[in-house]
Amino acid sequence: MFRGGTPISLDNKGRLAVPAKYREGLMSFCAGRLVVTADPSRCLLVYPQPVWEPLEQKLNSLSSFNPQIRGLQRLLIGNACDVDMDGAGRILVPPLLRQFAGLSKDVVLVGQGAKFELWDEEKWNLQMDNALAFKDGIPAELDGFSL
Template sequence: MFRGVNSISLDDKGRMAVPTRYRSELRESCEGQLVVTVGTDTCLLLFPLPEFEELERKLVKLPALNKQVKRLQRLLIGHAAECELDGQGRFLIPEPLRRFASLDKQVVLIGQGNKFEIWDEVLWDRCRQEWLEEASLEGLEDMGPELGALAF
């Protein structure tokens, strides 16, 4: 499971070094094979290859005539790029994906359980602050039994 927020610098080639604490798990679970794609926010999603393949299998089984499904497939599968950790724990984020997420020099890697999000650090700080200001747990019970059962 991937947890935590990490501030990371991209190098001049657009490579990002994965924090040391995640590297062994990524090498064991997927031999350093990763997939990076666009997220539904202005961020990127980074998956171990087996996790992405599972998501991809589920996405392609959805009804292709549904407009929202087709959009999601185009975003997640259409923009997906396979990458591999090098000997120093880095991987290259393709330029079109860096442009999509407005990634500059400083980025934030956010653990999300089975995947990571990659955000431009300035954008992340701004969005996080907005979410904290909007945060309300009222109505949580109306969001389904699984979400309503969460206790903080």
């Protein structure tokens, strides 16, 4: 279970160091094999390979005759890249995906349960501002929900 946000810096080669608190678990769960892909929100998704594979199979099983489904398949599967953590716990974020998400040197790795989101820090801050604004009101699904 991944949770919380961690500010990270990409190095000159586009590598990021996976936070130490996740490294051991990722090594034991998936031998450090991850999949990075594009997200419609213009961030990147980072999955442990065993979590990604059933999602990829499910996406591939959907009808590609529906233009919306085909677009999502192109986005998610067409951009999926296998990456391996190196001995220092770093992964290389592929250049095309860095460009897609507009990643600068300063990024935020955000735990989202079984996956991470990788955001440019400025875009992440805008997402948080928007989440606090409730521009369209509170969704009906949150009626009666309390923290």
